[in-house]
Amino acid sequence: MLAAQTAGAPPHIRLQGVRKVMKTERGAEIVALSGVDLDIAEGEFIAVIGPSGCGKTTLLNQIAGLAEPSQGRILLHGKEVHGPGRDRGVVFQGDAIFYWRTVRRNVEYGLEIQGMPKAERRDHAERYIRLVGLADFAELYPKELSGGMRKRCQIATVLANNPDVLLMDEPFGALDYPTKCQLQEEVLRIHTREPRATVFVTHDIEEALFLADRIVVMERGRIRRIVDVPFGRPRDSALRIEPAFSDLKAELWALLEGGHAPAARGHDG
Amino acid sequence: MAEVMDAAPRPPRRTGPAAGRDGRPLGFAVVLVLLAAWWIASAYVAAHAARPDILLPSPLDVVAAIPRLAVFAGPGTELSYANALGVIAYHSAVSMATLLGGLAIGGAIGVGLALLLGWSRRLRLVFEGPLLLVRIIPLLSLLPLFLSWFGGTRTGAVSFVAFAVASMVFVNALEAIRNVSPLVQTYARTLGASAATVYRTVVVPAMVPELVGGLRVVLGLAWAILLAAEFLAAQSGLGRILILAQQYLDTSRMILIVILIMFYTYIFDRALALVARSLTRWVPRQK
Ligand SMILES: Nc1ncnc2c1ncn2[C@@H]1O[C@H](COP(=O)(O)OP(=O)(O)OP(=O)(O)O)[C@@H](O)[C@H]1O
Ligand SMILES: [Mg+2]
Numbered sequence: 001m002l003a004a005q006t007a008g009a010p011p012h013i014r015l016q017g018v019r020k021v022m023k024t025e026r027g028a029e030i031v032a033l034s035g036v037d038l039d040i041a042e043g044e045f046i047a048v049i050g051p052s053g054c055g056k057t058t059l060l061n062q063i064a065g066l067a068e069p070s071q072g073r074i075l076l077h078g079k080e081v082h083g084p085g086r087d088r089g090v091v092f093q094g095d096a097i098f099y100w101r102t103v104r105r106n107v108e109y110g111l112e113i114q115g116m117p118k119a120e121r122r123d124h125a126e127r128y129i130r131l132v133g134l135a136d137f138a139e140l141y142p143k144e145l146s147g148g149m150r151k152r153c154q155i156a157t158v159l160a161n162n163p164d165v166l167l168m169d170e171p172f173g174a175l176d177y178p179t180k181c182q183l184q185e186e187v188l189r190i191h192t193r194e195p196r197a198t199v200f201v202t203h204d205i206e207e208a209l210f211l212a213d214r215i216v217v218m219e220r221g222r223i224r225r226i227v228d229v230p231f232g233r234p235r236d237s238a239l240r241i242e243p244a245f246s247d248l249k250a251e252l253w254a255l256l257e258g259g260h261a262p263a264a265r266g267h268d269g
Numbered sequence: 270m271a272e273v274m275d276a277a278p279r280p281p282r283r284t285g286p287a288a289g290r291d292g293r294p295l296g297f298a299v300v301l302v303l304l305a306a307w308w309i310a311s312a313y314v315a316a317h318a319a320r321p322d323i324l325l326p327s328p329l330d331v332v333a334a335i336p337r338l339a340v341f342a343g344p345g346t347e348l349s350y351a352n353a354l355g356v357i358a359y360h361s362a363v364s365m366a367t368l369l370g371g372l373a374i375g376g377a378i379g380v381g382l383a384l385l386l387g388w389s390r391r392l393r394l395v396f397e398g399p400l401l402l403v404r405i406i407p408l409l410s411l412l413p414l415f416l417s418w419f420g421g422t423r424t425g426a427v428s429f430v431a432f433a434v435a436s437m438v439f440v441n442a443l444e445a446i447r448n449v450s451p452l453v454q455t456y457a458r459t460l461g462a463s464a465a466t467v468y469r470t471v472v473v474p475a476m477v478p479e480l481v482g483g484l485r486v487v488l489g490l491a492w493a494i495l496l497a498a499e500f501l502a503a504q505s506g507l508g509r510i511l512i513l514a515q516q517y518l519d520t521s522r523m524i525l526i527v528i529l530i531m532f533y534t535y536i537f538d539r540a541l542a543l544v545a546r547s548l549t550r551w552v553p554r555q556k
Contacts, residue, residue: 064459066455066458066459083458084455084458084459085459085461086459086460086461088459089459089460090456090459092452092455092456094452095452096452096453096455096456097453097456098453098457098471099453099475099551099552099553100474100475100477100551101551109457109460109470110460110461113460113461113462113466113470114461141550141551142551142553143551143552143553143554154456157460158459158460161460161461
């Protein structure tokens with residue numbers, strides 16, 4: 001598999017001139033994405049930040065194959081993407097969960113439809129249920145969980161399915177700070193152990209810095225800037241209080257704040 | 270403050286079905302009041318009307334009428350409680366078999382059609398209009414038609430109930446399919462499910478609660494449909510003996526049969542509610 005990482009190989013994911021126009025119920029057109037070019041390498045962790053409505057979810061849906069681009073193409077290992085597939089796991093912004101299944105059977109879903117034998121998929125699911133800290137809640141129905149626990153169930157379900165690419169849409173938005181930090185570290189651990197191309201949408205600059213190799217800053221359907229995150233891996237929570245971390249955080253803040261009037265603001269304030 | 274914080278967690282306050290139990294004595298009291306009102310009204314009627322037994326018999330008259338049900342076993346039958354019980358058992362069994370047959374056949378056809386149409390856009394385009402047209406035909410207006418097709422046979426009664434149930438269940442089931450969360454279906458797709466697998470593993474289980482909810486309404490209506498069919502056409506069944514009692518001007522017996530039907534309807538509804546509860550344990554409810 002690593003052999004694909006030779007110099008001439010295509011990037012894992014390539015977005016070429018992606019434009020997405022959406023129609024509202026009243027027939028108006030909204031340009032949700034335009035001129036988006038992005039290459040994502042094998043095992044690379046990309047965070048996407050930007051103000052609400054700038055097209056982050058739309059971008060994720062394009063890669064997931066849930067909607068065809070209006071223009072441009074999306075390539076996965078050099079092959080154009082059409083439709084969703086289990087190679088690209090999606091953690092949705094909304095409450096995506098199988099309400100009629102317990103946590104355990106939710107996590108087993110992807111394995112079950114693949115035809116994995118019962119005992120094997122039980123063991124496999126159990127690992128991921130533990131990983132997200134739901135071991136004591138495995139036999140509960142989603143209605144008996146909190147919002148954050150339902151989100152963790154979704155994450156476990158997607159990870160248990162072992163996707164090639166991980167697409168996450170504000171997965172920790174609904175969580176309290178300590179749980180969030182704990183899950184961020186969990187995501188890092190998983191990423192170190194099984195690195196896979198990840199696109200992680202968030203509103204949280206610190207989260208983006210802590211997790212990502214590169215941060216894509218979006219604004220009104222366009223990529224405004226791509227910021228390299230220089231910190232090496234493995235990372236741990238000590239990173240959060242390093243001066244370099246704070247500096248980069250301030251820089252990104254300024255970038256986001258000045259989003260609508262980029263020329264008017266300096267970085268020295 | 271400290272005391273409050275140290276206090277052991279209290280048992281959660283009862284909500285939902287358990288809280289309803291507190292209202293039960295009240296419901297029972299209301300039934301008693303209604304019974305008393307009936308009694309008083311019948312006493313008033315007895316004092317002022319020429320034939321109180323036709324207009325409004327008292328609760329006691331109704332109880333006393335039980336042996337007279339034995340008449341329906343045929344001329345010359347002894348009017349005893351035992352024979353009356355036999356009559357009740359026989360006609361109840363006939364009616365229930367018809368009802369259950371009609372529900373099973375009609376339910377299967379209704380759900381089956383809805384699943385087919387929910388699956389295929391093309392089928393939906395072709396058949397949804399005509400099927401909805403069938404739905405808006407007043408059901409009872411079709412009864413004479415079924416009479417000419419089947420005569421006064423049981424097959425006719427079963428077919429009529431099945432037709433009515435199918436048309437109601439179809440609309441309900443199709444709506445239930447439409448209401449299945451698109452997000453959850455998309456989620457299943459991204460986990461690797463094919464369209465057919467999504468239908469089987471997401472749409473079908475997710476539609477169950479709405480379907481079962483609709484079924485409770487259908488069940489109540491199915492009794493009415495059954496009685497209508499038996500009034501007109503049947504040789505036996507509760508609807509048949511109800512109409513016979515009316516022809517004898519025996520109001521007490523009519524009330525007896527109506528109470529019996531109410532009892533059955535109640536039992537059916539409770540049974541379905543029980544099944545529904547076990548099928549819909551997972552449904553999020555607003556607290
Ligand atoms: N189904 C839709 N039909 C029409 N327009 C849509 C639809 N979904 C999104 N849009 C539009 O596309 C644009 C981008 O939406 P998107 O959901 O990608 O934003 P986002 O960056 O994910 O925002 P948030 O941070 O609030 O989740 C918005 O202007 C929105 O109005
Ligand atoms: Mg979004």
